[in-house]
Amino acid sequence: MIDRTSPDDLMSLASDMQVGAVLVLEDDPGDVEALLADRVRTVPRLRRKLITTPFGCGRPVWVDDAEFDLARHVSRTTCPAPGDEAALLDIASALVIRPLPRSAPLWSATLVTGLAEGRAALILVFHHVLSDGIGGLAVLANLVDGAPHTETAAFPAPAPSRRELAADAWLRPPRRVSLPRLQWPARGARCSLNQPTGPRRRQTMVRTSVSRLHAAAHRCAGTVNDALLTAVTGALGTVLARRGDHVSELVVSVPVSTRRATTAARLGNSTGVMPVALPIGGDFSARLTRIAAITRSHKKSAVSATPVFRALKALGAQDWFMNHQRMVQTFVTNVHGPDRPLRLGGTPVVGLIPLSATTGNVTVAFAALSYVDTCTVTVVADPDHVPDLADLTEALQAEFDLL
Numbered sequence: 001m002i003d004r005t006s007p008d009d010l011m012s013l014a015s016d017m018q019v020g021a022v023l024v025l026e027d028d029p030g031d032v033e034a035l036l037a038d039r040v041r042t043v044p045r046l047r048r049k050l051i052t053t054p055f056g057c058g059r060p061v062w063v064d065d066a067e068f069d070l071a072r073h074v075s076r077t078t079c080p081a082p083g084d085e086a087a088l089l090d091i092a093s094a095l096v097i098r099p100l101p102r103s104a105p106l107w108s109a110t111l112v113t114g115l116a117e118g119r120a121a122l123i124l125v126f127h128h129v130l131s132d133g134i135g136g137l138a139v140l141a142n143l144v145d146g147a148p149h150t151e152t153a154a155f156p157a158p159a160p161s162r163r164e165l166a167a168d169a170w171l172r173p174p175r176r177v178s179l180p181r182l183q184w185p186a187r188g189a190r191c192s193l194n195q196p197t198g199p200r201r202r203q204t205m206v207r208t209s210v211s212r213l214h215a216a217a218h219r220c221a222g223t224v225n226d227a228l229l230t231a232v233t234g235a236l237g238t239v240l241a242r243r244g245d246h247v248s249e250l251v252v253s254v255p256v257s258t259r260r261a262t263t264a265a266r267l268g269n270s271t272g273v274m275p276v277a278l279p280i281g282g283d284f285s286a287r288l289t290r291i292a293a294i295t296r297s298h299k300k301s302a303v304s305a306t307p308v309f310r311a312l313k314a315l316g317a318q319d320w321f322m323n324h325q326r327m328v329q330t331f332v333t334n335v336h337g338p339d340r341p342l343r344l345g346g347t348p349v350v351g352l353i354p355l356s357a358t359t360g361n362v363t364v365a366f367a368a369l370s371y372v373d374t375c376t377v378t379v380v381a382d383p384d385h386v387p388d389l390a391d392l393t394e395a396l397q398a399e400f401d402l403l
Contacts, residue, residue: 003044009268020096020354022352023352025122026348027118036074047064051159057162063159097200100125132268133257197363201383202389203355204390204393219285222288229254230288232396243388252329255333274298277294333366337369366378
């Protein structure tokens, strides 16, 4: 079977974004290289590279990397003093923006030792074309302890011939997608959140209780995601007011997955986008009630942005659009992670931290990932355009504390 990219994968490839997660470990798991060498065999794309196809042979395909070498993907580093979470996030931020070589499978794993309290961390990074957040959870499930036994095919499998690629491209039935009418909000008000970003990124994080988020959302007829959006918009409103940006609402892009689960053998991207104009002021409960009503009215309008990206790319306007658009002012992603504690090599995983990046002229974005009853939200920003990142992080924590 030919492992071909989907149209949604192409959009992720065009945006050239890398994502990942940090597994905070109770202590050093030991020989993590041997552990990963055994477990990556159960995730086909971790040993496959992405190649373009000849003219007339369809979208790019994933093929087994006959020269796969785990040493090219797994490394170790020691966290500088004081070994706290801020120092760990500095390492993770540098790794998630370092381009992965296209000549090899698009992922890396870095074991960080020297953390406070004798802890360690495993930083996993992969290119978004490899998978979306739901697929990332499937990869994680195969790398930690207790993964179900999976039969692996002989490796490496020969790459498909040009004839096989052409036949697959022409005979593969087109994917029929019924796209609802996209309710795109009016162009967002001008504010300092939209500026062309540079090469640097910084990440901070806050934590809150999933059960408390759920309870607050339930009181206002909303979801956990609505409560998250309420906290984010409130924090941004606080910081924008201090900057002298007086806006009443922000356009937030929220990815919507079209699947609830997948397996490590079926990765890739399957998401739509839901841009919503959300209020940033007022009482927390009132704002949450209003945001819940807004998202309910938009959920059926989530649509793939792939056709837009393909058209922009064909016109050679993709980069210009990304660096000048004012239709979206921030991104907020939310993935429901494992409900039960994990172990890696027998070592307890005591925390999961999501990693993401901003693109284009969006200077700050938010990524949430739950683990058992803890929701960790990372704030990723261009530090040259968000010098008040510490204030934003503090404001976000204050919003969650209002719960």
